[in-house]
Amino acid sequence: MISTLLSRLRRGPDGAPAPRLAFGADYNPEQWPREVWEEDVRLMREAGVNVVSVGIFSWARLQPGPDAWDFGWLDDVMDLLHHNGVGVDLATATASPPPWLSAAHPEILPVTDRGETLWPGARQHWRPTSPVFREYALRLVRELATRYAGHPALVAWHVNNELGCHNVYDYSDDAARAFRVWLRGRYATLDALNHAWGTAFWSQRYSDWEQILPPRLAASHPNPTQQLDFKRFSSDALKDHLRAEREILRELTPDVPVTTNFMVMPGTKGMNYADWAAEVDFVANDHYVVPSPRDRDELSFSANLTSGIAGGRPWFLMEHSTSAVNWQPVNLAKKPGELARDSLTHVAHGADAVCFFQWRQSAAGAEKYHSAMVPHAGADSDLFRAVTALGDTLKTLAPVAGAEREPAEVGILFDWESWWASEQDSHPTSLLDYHREALDWYSALLTLGIRADVVPTGADLSRHRVVIAPVLHLVPAELAKDLTRYAEQGGHLVTTYFSGIVDENDHVWLGGYPGALRDLLGIRIEEFGPLAAGETVELDGAGTGGLWTDRISVTAPETEVLAHYRSGVQAGRPAVTRRPAGRGSAAYVSTRLGAEGLASLLPRLLEPAGVTSDLPAEARGRVEATVRRGPGGRFLFLVNRTDETVTVPGLTGEVLVGDAGEEGAVVLAGRGVAVLRTPTD
Template sequence: MSRRPHRWVRWPEPLTTENARGPLGFGADYNPDQWPREVWDEDVRLMRQAGVNIVSLGIFSWARLQPTAETWDFAWLDEVMDLLHAHGIAVDLATATASPPPWLSAAHPEILPVTRTGETMWPGARQHWRPTSPVFRQHALAVVEAIASRYAQHPALAAWHVSNELGCHNLYDYSEDAAAAFRTWLSQRYADLDGLNHAWGTAFWSQRYSEWDQVLPPRLTPTIPNPTHQLDFKRFSSDALKDYLRAEREILDRLTPDVPVTTNFMVMSHFNGIDYAGWADEVDFVSNDHYVLVDDRARDELSFSANLTGGIAGGDPWFLMEHSTSAVNWRAINPPKAEGALVRDSLTHVAHGADAVCFFQWRQSLAGAEKYHSAMVPHAGEDSDVYRTVVRLGGHLERLAPVVGSRRRQARAAILFDIESSWTLDLEANPSSSVSHRAEALDWYAAFLALGVRADVLPAGASLDGYDVVVTPVLHVLPAATADLLREVVDRGGHLITTYFSGVVDENNHVYAGGYPGALRDLLGIRIEEFGPLLDGDEVVLDDGSVGTLWTDRITAAPGTEILATYKTGLQAGRPAVTRRAIGDGSATYVSTRLGADGLEPLLARMLEAAGVDSELPEGLRGRVELAIRTDGEREYWFLVNRTDDVVGLGEPGDLGEPVFSSGADLGDAELAGSGVAVFTRAAR
């Protein structure tokens, strides 16, 4: 299927007249049905005061809109839509299908999801529906039809918001509906049972299937389920929800062809279940929800996820649909954000391509499971630091309106993120359950940040044209076609860097025979007979002084392959640890242990120097300031994000371009406040 062309929010006047491309979006999930009518007027007053110009409306309103199977109540939503429009606030209107009302699950318990152990997940929370349930789909699509028909011409309607965080709680359903849909999906993928049996390696443990009806979801088994069976179920589960997204979108396209459609992805370390790169073709613009970690990697992870969201969006602007003003409610302990974090987090997303910054939610709830989740208007109300900071952020976004519509400027380096490698490494019976594709990718990203060198984070399968350095951390699943793309990078003079446990299996999770790392063995000029994973807490020392954890390899280097570092300790002592094979003007490097961000930094610096890739930042800012660049083809916008809590001097005026904005100290002082963000502009190169 061809990618849907990028279409942005349909801003109503006068928002479109102020800027031909509209403003930066600013707002939140809005839930007026949780509040008495008199609160609504106060809401719009505070929204106008803060600069809010868009809200997501009606996300969890199905039970209010359709109180019974035979009755509808749109009067309250009509009034809210009119009220918002009267105050210049656009609406990203939800289809309200995220959670079915009690009457539906009571009348049709067959819509309820089933766990792998056979337990039914009952109502009382949210997302209690099967993605493959024909009964749920019938009722949900009727809601979509009713809402879209009623509000198709409403002047406040700026975009459609399909469901909400699809698959957050009901991604894996093991019901009979899922079993039937899984068989259909498999028959389309493999054509016949011979193809399935080959792909799943069913000769092992007497698993060969002779009839399609014998195939089930990977339910509870006595021991380790078939790994490829599990991998395919993850693929199927992602595709099943994508098919549901498409079903809602097709109704919206039919009834409102001029209104763009989106749904909120969850590109963040806490969620690893959906192939969002494969979903991007189904929406008019990519939207994302992101909630920061509470650890020492939080800033790096936020930047990584925002960067990856931009990669999934193909470099187009995207919509930050949800993040938090301060504390969340779902951790064991939920500390508030530090001073400056609300603004810094928001503007980091803008730096990586977000043209809208929204939160969950507008007004903090007084009841329910998320009553302690922060909001733009907290329990303390208008007279609070959180709301005052929200108002300040609204002013910042208004000043940054010139960046709207600009795309990220391609870096010279890229890091590949592969959801299928991540899924496969989460399965049982790997050499080490501690190996994480995302954690290793984040190590490399942090090393790039420390060196002040921009690197684009791309989904596997994205074009690698124009990248001089490509890093593929723990790219475990490597189809032959992707391996060919990596060879092309090296053949054209680019530099590939890959790591332990990469290139080991094909798309069927079958090991490439002949020695590791299978699909990359000849390109790298090495052969590995046996893996050497390390126990938790064990370390090995390399002869360059770096320390490795998690993994080692028993490497034999082919003639002509350069050994950049050797193990000094451990079972592999005296053997190569880091190798590099030069091929024409290009090279292929292999790192066989986890060095962590600090250990990777000097190695990466050597690799970048050999590739002729340097930081675009002045030397004094490298490691202290993150640089992201957006361009509209005529102007570049250089976003500088202070990675520290200390003031950073920016050097001589003019070195970075013409100052546009600073979230902290006056740019005339040539300083960047702690956790501050500044933007400079210059002519596009």
């Protein structure tokens, strides 16, 4: 349905068609006097902007009182944007309740696990399960949809904003009541719930549904399955709010696509976006770089995962930053070239829209130091010139629109429930970081110049010759069967420590670890061997391990030991194993090797599948390659991961973006991107 959005983008005043790739930002005209609006649209035309998100935080302006409405200013904005060839992704404005609502109904305010109320003064001060909030929010949505149903500027609906960013976990009485309803739907009977939660432990057996609460602050560790179910419920509660707004929009504007902006980033794990994807007409994502030695690897990983959530279909980059943000301890400006490289990396991974927060940098408020397309310095600035140059590049890349990601031979399995469950308390170590482990594998593949897809559980694994499932902690019986079938039918599975340990109820698979995957892997572990912070062990031929070790016994004669421990308690015992399974294999890595160690080990793990890099040797590790394929051709994106010039030889195709060298070479400037097109059959 993102094609529907693109098709609704109108021609500009000169009659020229708008670029097929969408380009724009959040636009907040309510922060500025009207005389600025004319300059805004003039600069939007100059930059090539063709879509903006409007009204995201405008509830208090649209509805200044319970029975008062003010749409005149928004009417003018919608008309002005339409007359200047800019489409509107119109927000439902429900993200931040107005002061009059929280003053009249403080019962909409979220409550922490300690019983503390989260008061107004910032944003997202509402309970996802509050019936009072839902009533007022849906009334606003209906008013907006009724008024703008036929407006020619409207190209999409933007439900709420960053659902769950600040209010994913609410422990209020409303949440308690909704949690009990959710649990009844999941378990039907108290006997089934008591079994799933293991309430025979610590005298926790429930005899009435009304006794059940969210996992509020307790004297000791709350019940682990209660915690896991509350995470599932909290994601579902936000999804239910998304559905409620969406249904009104579909009722009144059935031809206008509906989305909401996900936040596929390391720190936003509370929302199961793989589960939400079916609820929107096209996937949209917000992403912000957190500076680190591997920050651009993480950007690529998150963009890749967003593509996986979208099923490989095009998606919408709703927000990222032109330069510095405002919410990090130190807010670093982007280096020259990074604005374009970040943006085009998202396009490489399937984004058909590149948008920023925000259009014009705020003069007041909490985000006034957050960069924008038009900075405080104004249009006469290097930043705005970089924005305009990106707009020109996106016009050149118009043929890419609609192209899907070409599947890679390697898939990295990413599972929200394993993320939640593996990092709960009362585990062998509190140092485990699920996202970091998945990113380690991705970075190692980038270092080797090997393309990989990051895909959620439930994706079609047969598209990949190798599937890597790091810390796949929670494995229901059906998933174990699917992974076994994948290997036996010719796939090559690689998994790691703390995988296959529990079922969907967070109950341990008994008989020895790795439980659900023990027979497939041909190994058995009696006891975990987590390492103290900073402690390491040496492996023969596979570098240095940290965080974790396992005391592995090989149980199948055909299981091959690829690496042994050379030091530590497990010295001499297997550290990395592989067992043939049908036409495929299943391998196990029992320690955290980090990106560098995995880059050393991966060639041996990939060897049975015959997976190697498509990049010439001099570009591996320095250049990321990604492919999109569609009616307009096959598009090879080359992203320079370094600050130095890199020449990539031996390429064929039309160079759409970048500098062509001699004899089929492409020259990538530091932090540069090239795009080559070849015809498709």
